[in-house]
Amino acid sequence: MNRTISGITVEHFFTTYREKLKLELLAGENGLHRLVKEGTINRPSLALTGFYKFFANKRVQVLGAAEMTYLRTLTGDQQEEVFRAMARRQVPCFVLARNYVPTRTMLQVCREMKLPLFRTSMITRHWINLATLCIDNEFAPFTSEHATMLDVKGIGVLLRGDSGVGKSECALALIERGYSLVADDLTHIRLVDERELIATGPALNRGYMEVRGIGIINVAEMFGIKNVRNEKRVDMVVSLHEWTPEVSEERTGLEENFYPILDQQVPAVDLYVRPGRDIARLVEVAALVQALKIMGHDPAKEFNERLIRHMANGPEDRPTITRLSRE
Numbered sequence: 022m023n024r025t026i027s028g029i030t031v032e033h034f035f036t037t038y039r040e041k042l043k044l045e046l047l048a049g050e051n052g053l054h055r056l057v058k059e060g061t062i063n064r065p066s067l068a069l070t071g072f073y074k075f076f077a078n079k080r081v082q083v084l085g086a087a088e089m090t091y092l093r094t095l096t097g098d099q100q101e102e103v104f105r106a107m108a109r110r111q112v113p114c115f116v117l118a119r120n121y122v123p124t125r126t127m128l129q130v131c132r133e134m135k136l137p138l139f140r141t142s143m144i145t146r147h148w149i150n151l152a153t154l155c156i157d158n159e160f161a162p163f164t165s166e167h168a169t170m171l172d173v174k175g176i177g178v179l180l181r182g183d184s185g186v187g188k189s190e191c192a193l194a195l196i197e198r199g200y201s202l203v204a205d206d207l208t209h210i211r212l213v214d215e216r217e218l219i220a221t222g223p224a225l226n227r228g229y230m231e232v233r234g235i236g237i238i239n240v241a242e243m244f245g246i247k248n249v250r251n252e253k254r255v256d257m258v259v260s261l262h263e264w265t266p267e268v269s270e271e272r273t274g275l276e277e278n279f280y281p282i283l284d285q286q287v288p289a290v291d292l293y294v295r296p297g298r299d300i301a302r303l304v305e306v307a308a309l310v311q312a313l314k315i316m317g318h319d320p321a322k323e324f325n326e327r328l329i330r331h332m333a334n335g336p337e338d339r340p341t342i343t344r345l346s347r348e
Contacts, residue, residue, distance in 0.1 A: 026160050028056035031114045031137050034081070038155045042148065043141045044116070048128050052135035057081055057113045060160030062149045064088065065112075069103055078110040081152065085118045085145030092124060100126040108134040116152075118145040161211040162283050170203035170220045170253060171195055173308040176315075177220060177253040179208065179287075180304070181280075182261030187294050189232050191261065194301035201250045202240050205230045210255060212283040218255040227251070257288045257311045259304050264295035274310070274321035288314070 032053035035044055058079035065084070068076045069091055084092075092100060104127060114137035117123060123131075123138060131138040141148050169180040169192045182188050189205065196202055204222025211219050228241045228249045241249045258280040262268075270293060280289035290307045294300055310320065 026163075028058040029156075029159050031055045031057060034114075034156065034159070035137070035139070037159075038152070041155065042152055043143055045140045047117075047123060047138045047140055048131040049114070049135055049137035052114075052137050055111070055113045055137065057156065060157045062152050062156070064145075064149075065107065066091075068107055071103070071106075073106070073110065076107075076110065078107070078112050080112075081114055081116060081156065082107070082112050083116045083118055083145060083149060083152075084121070089117070089121045092127075097124075097126045100124060101130055104130040104136075105134065108136050112136070114139060116141060116148070118143060118148050158211065158213060161213050163209060163211040164283055166208045166210060166282070167206065168208050168258075169205050170208045170222065170255070172201040172203060172250050172253045173305055174200070174312060176308040176311050177203070177256040178304060178308055179220065179255050179258045180261065181258060182294075183263070185233070186261045186263060187300060188261060189230060191300045191304060193230065193232060195304060196240060196244055196248050198301070198305070199248070200305075201248050201253075202228070202230065203250045203253045210282055212285065216285075218282055218285055218287065219252050220255050221252040255282065255287055256315070257290065257308065258282075259290050259292060259307055261300065262291060262293050264293035268293050273325070275325060 030053065034057055035046065035053065038044065059077065061077075061080055063077040063080040063082055064087075065076070065082045066088055069088060092103075095103070108130065115127075115131070117138070117140045120140060120142045123140070127138065130136070143151070166179065166181065168182075169188045171178045171180060171192055173195060180188050180192060192202065192205065203220055205226065207223060208220050209223065211221075213219050228239060230238050230240055232238055260280070271291070278289045278291070279286040281287070288311060292300060292303055292307075313320065
């Protein structure tokens with residue numbers, strides 16, 4: 022089921038990205054329950070002058086050099102009027118960039134109105150760029166798939182299939198060959214920047230796998246930390262099915278199949294499990310073929326074009342016959 026986020030608390034934003042964004046809480050700790058309702062950052066320059074039309078009050082508000090310089094030209098009463106007006110519009114929080122020291126009025130209003138006030142040592146532009154990436158990730162649409170996610174030859178492979186079809190055994194064989202596990206059995210997927218599907222696993226079982234007949238194994242301890250990744254872009258979907266005599270399998274690769282995830286069409290391959298087939302090897306080859314396609318080379322289409330030229334012009338590799346004359 023696809024889900025979207027309508028808002029995150031200031032407390033979640035602070036605790037999750039505190040170190041990354043170098044945030045320090047100065048005042049308003051009683052207002053950490055406030056909601057950030059839009060996944061971007063706002064500089065309230067016009068709002069400080071009293072112009073509130075189109076004021077993005079649902080976003081994190083950051084004050085840089087220009088805003089702080091302007092505020093210091095105002096009297097204490099004027100500052101109080103400005104900050105109370107913004108607080109009444111339910112802004113989630115304020116962030117002071119460049120380690121600026123807040124004015125006495127700013128601290129007083131934030132404490133009284135229970136409005137969180139943070140400070141960061143980062144310069145304004147860099148903080149906004151980094152914070153936008155962080156908060157955009159929080160608001161990205163997401164879904165979950167009952168599938169195993171792997172990094173195979175740099176290609177993110179989402180391995181699907183019914184319970185007991187052999188997903189974990191296939192994933193284990195690929196990990197033994199040096200590839201990386203992202204998530205086992207349950208994969209969370211986010212749509213970032215409306216173009217990239219980023220897969221990750223639940224934090225609780227990250228790095229662990231369930232292997233039928235053996236139980237839970239720790240991939241990092243058994244194969245090394247290089248065989249575990251926190252996240253990976255989804256480049257293709259491989260679906261495993263039980264083989265039956267009635268199955269009609271793809272022979273040429275000319276037909277392109279796709280699997281929809283969050284309204285994005287992901288290249289898909291169907292593989293049928295039966296005795297004697299090395300499914301892990303087939304998944305590995307499928308990943309290599311997808312890597313070629315990403316680079317602009319489609320083996321099936323190239324061979325088809327070659328075959329059409331052969332049929333139109335005759336064989337390209339026809340041997341040359343030289344007749345020797347008798348002297």
